[in-house]
Amino acid sequence: MPKFPSMARDGLANTQQRRNLQHATHTIRSKRATVVDEVPDWEELRVRGAAVKDQVLAHLDDYLVQLEASLTASGATVHWARDADEANRIVRDLVQAKEVDELVKVKSMATQEIELNEALEEVGISAWETDLAELIVQLGHDRPSHILVPAIHRNRSEIRDIFREEMGAVGTPAPDGLTDEPTDLAEAARRHLREKFLRAKVAVSGANFAVADTGTLVVLESEGNGRMCLTLPETLISVVGIEKVVPTWEDLDVFMQLLPRSSTGERMNPYTSMWTGTTEGDGPQEVHVVLLDNGRTSVLADEVGRQALRCIRCSACLNVCPVYERAGGHAYGSVYPGPIGAILTPQLRGTSSPLDQSLPYASSLCGACFDVCPVRIQIPELLVHLRTQVVDEHRGGRPSAEGVAMRTASWMFADHRRYEKAQRASTMSSKLLGERTTLGRLPWPASSWSGARDAPAPPRETFRQWWVRTHGSESR
Amino acid sequence: MTSAREEILARVTSALGTDRQPPADLPQRARVTWDAGRTVDQFVETTADYRAIVERTVVNSLPQHIAAALAGASAASVIRPAGLDPSWLTGFPGTVLTDDHHTAYDLDSIDAVITAAAVGIAATGTVVLDHGPDQGRRAISLVPDVHVCVIRADQVVPDVPEATAALREAINERRPLTWISGPSATSDIELDRVEGVHGPRTLHVIIVDQDG
Numbered sequence: 001m002p003k004f005p006s007m008a009r010d011g012l013a014n015t016q017q018r019r020n021l022q023h024a025t026h027t028i029r030s031k032r033a034t035v036v037d038e039v040p041d042w043e044e045l046r047v048r049g050a051a052v053k054d055q056v057l058a059h060l061d062d063y064l065v066q067l068e069a070s071l072t073a074s075g076a077t078v079h080w081a082r083d084a085d086e087a088n089r090i091v092r093d094l095v096q097a098k099e100v101d102e103l104v105k106v107k108s109m110a111t112q113e114i115e116l117n118e119a120l121e122e123v124g125i126s127a128w129e130t131d132l133a134e135l136i137v138q139l140g141h142d143r144p145s146h147i148l149v150p151a152i153h154r155n156r157s158e159i160r161d162i163f164r165e166e167m168g169a170v171g172t173p174a175p176d177g178l179t180d181e182p183t184d185l186a187e188a189a190r191r192h193l194r195e196k197f198l199r200a201k202v203a204v205s206g207a208n209f210a211v212a213d214t215g216t217l218v219v220l221e222s223e224g225n226g227r228m229c230l231t232l233p234e235t236l237i238s239v240v241g242i243e244k245v246v247p248t249w250e251d252l253d254v255f256m257q258l259l260p261r262s263s264t265g266e267r268m269n270p271y272t273s274m275w276t277g278t279t280e281g282d283g284p285q286e287v288h289v290v291l292l293d294n295g296r297t298s299v300l301a302d303e304v305g306r307q308a309l310r311c312i313r314c315s316a317c318l319n320v321c322p323v324y325e326r327a328g329g330h331a332y333g334s335v336y337p338g339p340i341g342a343i344l345t346p347q348l349r350g351t352s353s354p355l356d357q358s359l360p361y362a363s364s365l366c367g368a369c370f371d372v373c374p375v376r377i378q379i380p381e382l383l384v385h386l387r388t389q390v391v392d393e394h395r396g397g398r399p400s401a402e403g404v405a406m407r408t409a410s411w412m413f414a415d416h417r418r419y420e421k422a423q424r425a426s427t428m429s430s431k432l433l434g435e436r437t438t439l440g441r442l443p444w445p446a447s448s449w450s451g452a453r454d455a456p457a458p459p460r461e462t463f464r465q466w467w468v469r470t471h472g473s474e475s476r
Numbered sequence: 477m478t479s480a481r482e483e484i485l486a487r488v489t490s491a492l493g494t495d496r497q498p499p500a501d502l503p504q505r506a507r508v509t510w511d512a513g514r515t516v517d518q519f520v521e522t523t524a525d526y527r528a529i530v531e532r533t534v535v536n537s538l539p540q541h542i543a544a545a546l547a548g549a550s551a552a553s554v555i556r557p558a559g560l561d562p563s564w565l566t567g568f569p570g571t572v573l574t575d576d577h578h579t580a581y582d583l584d585s586i587d588a589v590i591t592a593a594a595v596g597i598a599a600t601g602t603v604v605l606d607h608g609p610d611q612g613r614r615a616i617s618l619v620p621d622v623h624v625c626v627i628r629a630d631q632v633v634p635d636v637p638e639a640t641a642a643l644r645e646a647i648n649e650r651r652p653l654t655w656i657s658g659p660s661a662t663s664d665i666e667l668d669r670v671e672g673v674h675g676p677r678t679l680h681v682i683i684v685d686q687d688g
Contacts, residue, residue, distance in 0.1 A: 007482040024667050051502050059499055061488040068481075074650050080480040134675055148572065149664055156665055182665040186673050193674065198580045209622035214647050224618065224675025232580050233542035249647050251502075252649045253640040256655075260600075264663070267522060268600035271675060272655035275613075279652055301491035449512040 001333040003358035005452050011328035015354045017145075017153045021328055024152045031265025032316060033373070039261070046455045047394050049258050050376040052251050053310035056243070057300060063212045063245045064291065068213030069474060076276025076287040083294050085113035088241060090290050091116060091204065094237055095125055103181040103233075104193075106219060106226045107131035108206025109313050110239045110292055113336040113348075117202065126170070127204065128196050131188050131226035139166040139384065145329030145337065148263055156180040167192050177294035193225065202228035203284070203393035207240045207464045208312065209255060210289075216276045217289070218257060241292050243309040254314060258374035263314040283338045293354050297347035310375040315340075317369035317379060323362055332359065337368035343382045351390050360386035400446030426458040427465065433457050515598045516683065519632045522601030526658025527671060528679040532629075535684050542590060542624060543567030545680045549622040551588035557608020557616065558591060564626070575616050583619035589676075590624045591617050594646065594653075596632035596683075597639045602657040603627055603681060604639060606646035614652060623676040625656070629685045 001007070009018060034459045036042050043128040056063055061177045068078045081087035103120075105111065105127050117127040117138075129138045134152040137144050140162040151159070160180040167174045172192045173312050178184060207228070209218040217238055230236060246252055271455060278287050278340030302304055316340030318324050329337035334345040342363055346356040360383050369379040394400065412418050433439070436457050449455075461469070477536035478486075502597045524529045529548075542564055546554055553571040555578070556562075565572050574588065593603045603625050605611045617623055633639050637646075643653060660675030671677055 020666070029665050048502065055499060055502060058492065058496070060492070064485065064488070080484050082480045082483055086480060093506060095665050130674070131664075136664070149667070151664055152667070160663055182668040182670045185665055186662055186670040190673055194584070197674070198584060214650075222660070223673040224663045225673065227614065227618050227654065228641045228674055231618060242488075249644060250640060252635075253637040257636050263597070267525075268597070268602045268655065268657040268658070270526070270657050270661050271658070272653075274647075274653040274655075276647065276650040276652070279607075279613075279650065282607060283615075283652060291484070293487065297484065297487035297491050300488060 001355040003363045007331040029319045037262045067212040076277040080289045088119035102126040103202040104200040106205035147307035153165045197228040202235045203233040235286040237288045260317040262374040299347045316372040320368040349391045424464045430458040519598040532683045539567035554588040558611025588622035589620045593627040599635040605654045622678045624680045
């Protein structure tokens with residue numbers, strides 16, 4: 001995949017998406033601010049949230065063993081997966097053993113990360129996404145663009161067209177004369193998916209939290225599609241990142257306060273399901289949990305980078321990020337867009353590809369993401385940390401354009417005569433620009449800088465020239 | 477060959493290094509200073525904020541209120557958990573089914589469900605079901621389109637930490653929990669909130685005071 005700046009160019013040119021994102025991020029951002037203000041000890045909760053997660057990470061092996069024991073004791077079967085392929089293979093084998101060719105899915109970042117749907121499709125198993133936004137993305141043969149509202153780049157008429165054209169091919173078709181009213185669109189999704197919920201034998205989910213001392217898994221959602229998947233089928237398979245552990249049931253309360261307010265800007269999300277293994281006569285009688293590494297242990301090994309594993313996937317950082325708001329989620333080339341994606345993706349995948357090397361630079365370092373992060377991940381600090389890593393990996397090779405420019409600049413600044421000469425050259429050049437206030441594309445090597453920024457046109461007069469003109473040379 | 481389990485645990489252990497500190501004490505539990513005296517009133521406000529229907533009544537008038545709630549939602553049939561007090565439905569003229577291994581398809585043809593609750597949370601407008609005998613298994617409060625949920629005023633706690641504390645016993649018994657805050661809702665289409673995608677489109681919460 002190309003670097004972030006080239007991917008972002010498509011997003012910047014898409015005015016419809018920019019308008020949708022601007023509306024969405026600003027709406028959620030202000031809702032979040034309102035409900036956060038209601039909580040008198042919000043900062044204390046953030047500190048505690050970060051401390052609980054740090055505690056888990058510092059003793060992750062012990063907590064994972066404890067979680068496994070609690071899950072097993074409550075009737076669940078635990079599997080371990082080193083990477084995406086292994087996780088997909090485990091899920092595929094479990095589904096094939098049930099002799100079904102379809103399953104229903106709760107929206108889950110972990111299963112998107114491992115591209116489970118694609119892996120299942122290869123062996124002829126259809127995985128139906130049941131979250132409305134994920135359904136829109138799936139039917140539209142599209143990719144998610146936001147962690148919380150993955151189809152936010154689509155507007156209602158596009159959604160209506162997708163439903164009309166695609167629903168019939170995979171199940172209950174959209175009703176005749178479907179309008180683009182959200183109520184009607186939601187009704188069409190309800191009818192389309194209800195058929196699938198009622199007949200499903202197998203469901204796949206992720207988990208927001210996994211409680212080590214009790215073996216309880218937790219899923220927060222809004223629509224009830226999660227409850228349908230987690231309750232109606234006979235078999236439930238949950239793919240859970242190893243960083244999702246919380247130590248005790250009591251520790252969960254802090255996240256049940258932090259997550260909904262940070263995520264959807266609600267005091268509480270409409271539905272939360274919590275289940276502990278199997279319950280006789282209620283819900284799936286066969287419960288599997290796949291504990292997923294897929295790069296998480298290498299993030300853990302970096303003492304600075306480790307804090308990214310605190311992330312509870314609330315997406316608050318996306319909604320305040322000036323870069324995300326304009327570039328859109330697809331530019332990040334990963335299921336994790338926005339500021340958290342800019343640090344999590346290159347850590348999980350490593351920085352060998354040009355895209356992953358460019359992600360730590362996909363930021364203005366304004367710090368808004370840290371301010372809203374419910375678990376106080378120092379995203380700006382981590383971006384700089386990762387930039388250092390990327391630069392270090394390139395040391396010794398051909399000097400970069402930036403390196404050359406910096407060395408030239410340091411030579412120029414070192415002597416005031418050189419500096420004044422450079423200033424004169426720059427003010428002279430401004431006379432050629434007429435009334436323009438910004439420069440367009442600059443020639444190489446400055447092109448890599450100007451590609452994503454408007455450089456202001458140089459002033460017609462420098463401060464020193466102004467001083468000489470107004471005070472004369474004697475006042476020097 | 478090393479198993480995935482051994483390998484992942486070994487990777488974690490090596491990532492954490494050798495000079496590890498024993499688990500430190502976590503900061504004290506954050507205590508929210510919600511106004512406890514207003515708990516039930518606040519619960520009414522926060523629950524109504526989610527476009528749920530909320531009302532308060534006393535125990536003697538409960539059957540009338542339930543009948544009115546079901547009539548208001550045009551429900552002709554209702555399913556009840558086996559452990560629910562049968563007298564609650566004495567005012568309802570329609571079909572009353574007691575849950576007995578109904579399939580998901582059966583439940584889909586029933587208009588409404590009535591359950592009790594385990595805990596209510598004032599700060600957030602949430603009812604929590606621990607699926608005890610008077611609340612029934614999870615499917616019955618999910619598939620029908622109308623959910624009438626009866627909660628005693630003394631089950632309402634001020635905030636989330638009090639709720640998790642109250643639910644510890646249910647968790648120890650490995651009972652599933654369902655936290656419900658308003659009816660099913662989505663904001664996935666241009667961020668317009670629409671009630672009722674897959675869960676019940678109507679949530680009617682009745683708070684019962686014991687005296688009277």
